[in-house]
Amino acid sequence: LTLDGLTLLEIKSALNDTKNALSNWQEFDETPCRWTGISCHPGDDQRVSFINLPYMQLEGILSPSIGKLSGLQRLALHENSLHGTIPNELTNCSDLRALYLRGNFFQGGIPSNIGNLSSLNILDLSGNSLKGAIPSSIGRLSQLQILNLTTNFFSGEIPDIGVLSTFSKHSFEGNSDLCGRQIEKPCRTSLGFPVVLPHAESDQAAVPAKRSSGYMKVLLFYAIAIMGVALVMVLSFLWTRLISKKERAAKRYTEVKKQVHPVTSAKFITFHGNLRHTSSQIIEKLESLNEENLLGSGGYGTVYLMEMNDGGLYAVKRIDRSCEVSDQVFERELEILGSIRHINLVNMRAYCRLGSSRFLIYEYLVLGSLDDALNENTQEIVLPHWSDRLRIALGSARGLAYLHHECSPEIVHGNIKSRNILLDECMDPHISDLGLAKLLLDEEAHVTTVVAGTFGYLAPEYLQSGRATVKSDVYSFGVLLFELVTGKRPTDPSFVRRGLNVVSWVNTLLRDNKLNEVVDKRCKGVDEGTLKIILELAARCTDGNADDRPSMNQVLQLLKQEAMPPQFQFCESDSDY
Numbered sequence: 001l002t003l004d005g006l007t008l009l010e011i012k013s014a015l016n017d018t019k020n021a022l023s024n025w026q027e028f029d030e031t032p033c034r035w036t037g038i039s040c041h042p043g044d045d046q047r048v049s050f051i052n053l054p055y056m057q058l059e060g061i062l063s064p065s066i067g068k069l070s071g072l073q074r075l076a077l078h079e080n081s082l083h084g085t086i087p088n089e090l091t092n093c094s095d096l097r098a099l100y101l102r103g104n105f106f107q108g109g110i111p112s113n114i115g116n117l118s119s120l121n122i123l124d125l126s127g128n129s130l131k132g133a134i135p136s137s138i139g140r141l142s143q144l145q146i147l148n149l150t151t152n153f154f155s156g157e158i159p160d161i162g163v164l165s166t167f168s169k170h171s172f173e174g175n176s177d178l179c180g181r182q183i184e185k186p187c188r189t190s191l192g193f194p195v196v197l198p199h200a201e202s203d204q205a206a207v208p209a210k211r212s213s214g215y216m217k218v219l220l221f222y223a224i225a226i227m228g229v230a231l232v233m234v235l236s237f238l239w240t241r242l243i244s245k246k247e248r249a250a251k252r253y254t255e256v257k258k259q260v261h262p263v264t265s266a267k268f269i270t271f272h273g274n275l276r277h278t279s280s281q282i283i284e285k286l287e288s289l290n291e292e293n294l295l296g297s298g299g300y301g302t303v304y305l306m307e308m309n310d311g312g313l314y315a316v317k318r319i320d321r322s323c324e325v326s327d328q329v330f331e332r333e334l335e336i337l338g339s340i341r342h343i344n345l346v347n348m349r350a351y352c353r354l355g356s357s358r359f360l361i362y363e364y365l366v367l368g369s370l371d372d373a374l375n376e377n378t379q380e381i382v383l384p385h386w387s388d389r390l391r392i393a394l395g396s397a398r399g400l401a402y403l404h405h406e407c408s409p410e411i412v413h414g415n416i417k418s419r420n421i422l423l424d425e426c427m428d429p430h431i432s433d434l435g436l437a438k439l440l441l442d443e444e445a446h447v448t449t450v451v452a453g454t455f456g457y458l459a460p461e462y463l464q465s466g467r468a469t470v471k472s473d474v475y476s477f478g479v480l481l482f483e484l485v486t487g488k489r490p491t492d493p494s495f496v497r498r499g500l501n502v503v504s505w506v507n508t509l510l511r512d513n514k515l516n517e518v519v520d521k522r523c524k525g526v527d528e529g530t531l532k533i534i535l536e537l538a539a540r541c542t543d544g545n546a547d548d549r550p551s552m553n554q555v556l557q558l559l560k561q562e563a564m565p566p567q568f569q570f571c572e573s574d575s576d577y
């Protein structure tokens with residue numbers, strides 16, 4: 001076995017492989033290159049280039065031996081249950097381009113010399129229990145394009161240097177003790193000097209007891225110098241506050257207007273950084289959209305597939321609803337919606353107002369809606385296998401839990417249904433139409449008119465009051481779970497004719513012990529264990545009493561623990577961010 005193979009066995013020995021996912025990692029093999037989750041560099045030396053083991057239910061720790069894999073380019077261990085610290089030795093892997101450790105239980109800090117990973121493009125440490133300061137050496141990672149440190153316990157000032165200055169609050173959300181320019185939260189000052197030292201470097205910062213005495217000394221030492229810096233910071237903060245959001249938005253529009261169509265009055269806003277295409281290229285395409293590009297239409301507008309000259313694709317929703325609110329109010333609200341970004345949401349990339357038409361520009365999801373995948377009778381549609389269905393359930397739960405629990409104020413979707421779950425090329429789900437129910441139907445509270453086509457997904461209290469809540473979203477999610485199991489729409493004539501809805505129909509069959517009749521016969525690979533868990537969860541979500549339904553965080557936890565797909569096929573979407 002190669003040296004890298006032996007190193008991988010060391011790494012395996014520190015892991016608790018609960019599902020035996022690594023059973024083919026065997027010492028009698030010549031190379032590790034065919035082992036689960038492993039890829040090697042082409043050529044004779046058989047060095048390990050990728051470790052792709054997300055969603056494998058791995059427990060244990062990440063061994064420091066990882067540092068011996070000096071050819072490693074990608075380490076993807078996200079959505080496992082690893083604990084302990086991120087070993088410092090990892091920073092010896094100087095060719096590392098992508099590091100995904102999201103959704104584990106890592107503690108301690110980020111290795112302070114992470115700046116050594118000079119080739120790093122992607123750093124995703126979100127959803128762990130990491131704490132301490134964000135090392136300023138991250139600023140040296142000049143190749144870094146994606147940084148996700150959200151939902152941890154980081155504290156202190158976010159260093160505003162190097163590449164770290166280019167990331168916005170979306171990279172840092174869910175860390176309540178962070179402050180700094182990027183998150184538009186000034187570091188609180190006491191007598192003019194910061195409570196938390198800026199740019200604290202090491203993960204020692206995670207240990208408050210050790211830190212405090214040195215901390216006070218350094219505070220005193222720097223007090224006078226920092227007074228000056230603090231004054232400048234306060235002044236610049238006041239300056240940014242003084243320029244109202246409106247003025248800033250107007251400034252942005254003007255810039256774009258200058259850049260493109262000087263004759264038209266087009267307004268163009270991009271979200272989450274620049275698009276691959278300029279606004280003038282996009283406006284030109286928007287103007288030429290016609291029936292041939294039609295993808296479909298829904299309650300809020302008509303959706304087109306927009307193909308750019310270089311082959312890039314966007315889905316464009318032209319808002320057809322006449323909207324009571326002024327363009328200004330609409331666009332301000334939209335900016336808030338556009339700032340939301342999550343891997344299981346259909347992220348809005350841009351907005352354009354061209355004459356009297358309003359266009360929302362989204363990333364394009366190639367496999368269309370879950371409703372199409374389950375119900376369309378065309379040959380090309382690939383019916384999701386049971387493990388895909390579990391992954392769709394898990395991803396949708398994650399997206400919805402993010403809206404309910406990570407956004408402030410919480411976002412009620414109000415229209416969860418299989419037509420609003422869109423699938424990318426990996427069959428990963430993305431929730432669409434978020435915020436539109438509120439934005440386009442009624443901007444007061446969460447009162448929405450019942451939308452045509454969503455019958456069957458609506459919680460009884462939502463039907464009665466017309467008021468969508470997080471718990472009515474949970475109900476709709478429960479119906480979605482039933483749909484994933486049965487393959488039937490909630491309005492399927494087979495039970496609607498008998499005066500039943502999908503919830504009562506399934507319950508009747510289960511009472512009569514007819515589990516087989518509940519399950520979609522076209523679905524391959526169903527295992528009874530996870531099936532029962534999903535059905536039980538769907539029943540709890542669709543409880544008639546809203547208070548007895550679980551929260552989406554509870555749903556997500558349960559799905560993560562109990563209903564993880566047995567084999568996760570790693571697939572990377574080629575979305576441009």
Ligand SMILES: Nc1ncnc2c1ncn2[C@@H]1O[C@H](COP(=O)(O)OP(=O)(O)OP(=O)(O)O)[C@@H](O)[C@H]1O
Nearest residue numbers: 295296297298299300303315362363364365369419
């Ligand atoms: N980002 C996207 N990528 C690929 N297809 C999309 C995208 N957004 C919408 N579509 C497709 O366009 C069609 C119309 O979508 P739209 O969201 O307007 O309607 P709907 O979901 O059917 O109804 P509603 O407006 O009530 O949500 C659907 O078939 C949907 O699958």
